[in-house]
Amino acid sequence: MSDRRLLPRIARVLLPLLVLGCAAGVAVWFIKTKPAPKKKKHQESASVVELLVATTAAHKVTVEAMGVVTPVEDVVLQSEVTGLIVWKHPNLVAGGLVRQGDTLLRVDxxxxxxxxxxxxxxxxxxxxxxxxxxxxxxxxxxxxxxxxxxxxxxxxxxxxxxxxxxxxxxxxxxxxxxxxxxxxxxxxxxxxxxxxxxxxxxxTHITAPFNAVVLDEFVDRGQLVSPQTRLAELAGTDAFRIEASLPVRDLQWMTRPDDQGAGGPSATVLHDIGTDASQ
Known part of the structure; x- marks a missing residue:
């Protein structure tokens, strides 16, 4: 009875060892019998380039920047006489366009x-x-x-x-x-x-002092106005002013006035770096 119990235990120990030995042998055989890599000759590659002669020429450089557009002319119309508004121009509304000399309001x-x-x-x-x-x-x-x-x-x-x-x-x-x-x-x-x-x-005839767009209006027909009464706010449409900020690296593309004031753009350039500012 003791011999019969001992044989299965020996088999459970030897069988895994036998499998591992076979696997190791197969691995060694594959390593020894694998084909050697073929040797290839190294081919040098060269890039195709075109040789050009550099020449100087004048080109326009476009510099993009964000700025604020403000009208050169901006006015708030006020009445010089006292009375009732009896007529109002149909374009005297926010966003309306009026021409110089147009009658905008009439006082009685x-x-x-x-x-x-x-x-x-x-x-x-x-x-x-x-x-x-x-x-x-x-x-x-x-x-x-x-x-x-x-x-x-x-x-x-x-x-x-x-x-x-x-x-x-x-x-x-x-x-x-x-x-x-x-x-x-x-x-x-x-x-x-x-x-x-x-x-x-x-x-009693309030007219537009220049070609303008109506920014806002403050009166309507039938309203009593007096001197200094705010009637409307107008912004001129013939000329505008743009204030833009540029990074320092883009200033190289701008012609700035020299120390003698010669040349330069038709604009005011303010150079501001930290606490150092120059114009």
Whole structure:
């Protein structure tokens, strides 16, 4: 019984060893019998190139940059007169385009037109008053000369000298020169008042000062405006200003003014590196 139990144990130990030995033998046989690698001749390879002669020429260099575009002309329209808005340009909206001289808004001008008529009447009256005073002055001058001749005939030479001294002092009053001067000043004042009244009528038409795009508008029809009231904001469309930032490496492609100020682009170049800035 003991021999029968011993044989299976020996078989379990020897069988794996036998398999490992066979595998090792097969591996050694494959290593020894593998074909030797074939030797190949090394072939040198060369790149095909084309030889060119370098020449100098002028070329345009495109430098891309991000910048901010701002209009050269930018204005906020304000009213110069008081009144109701009675008309508004259809393009007076954000983004609308208007041309120089276009009427954008109209203020009720009836009161100002009435003021013009009133000042015209005052101006005409002042001119009539001046003409009347001028006629009075001419009559007074004739009377003054007549009185002087009569006194000379009646009185002696001594009295004539005295009358001339008195006449020299009072001649201006006798000829109504102060009244004539006052009438002349009144005509000028009435003329100036008429001009101001006519200007107020013109100011009821708010026009575009230049070709522009409407950035914003702040009023509408029927709204009461007064001097200094903000009406609209316009930006000119004829000229713009661009402010762009470039890396230092791209400045080599730009012609900058030299120390004598000759040459350079039609732009302001600000060179800013850290705390060192130059223009």
């Amino acid at each position: 001008a009836r009161n100002y037109e009435a003021a013009v008529k009133q000042q015209q009447a005052a101006f005409e009256k002042a001119k009539v008053d001046y003409q009347l005073e001028l006629s009075r002055s001419e009559v007074a001058a004739e009377e003054w000369e007549m009185m002087g001749r009569q006194k000379s005939e009646v009185r002696g030479q001594q009295s004539e000298v005295g009358s001339r001294a008195v006449g020299k002092r009072s001649r201006a009053l006798a000829l109504r020169e102060p009244q004539l001067r006052a009438a002349e000043v009144a005509v000028q004042a009435a003329s100036n008042a008429l001009v101001r009244a006519e200007l107020d009528v013109e100011r």
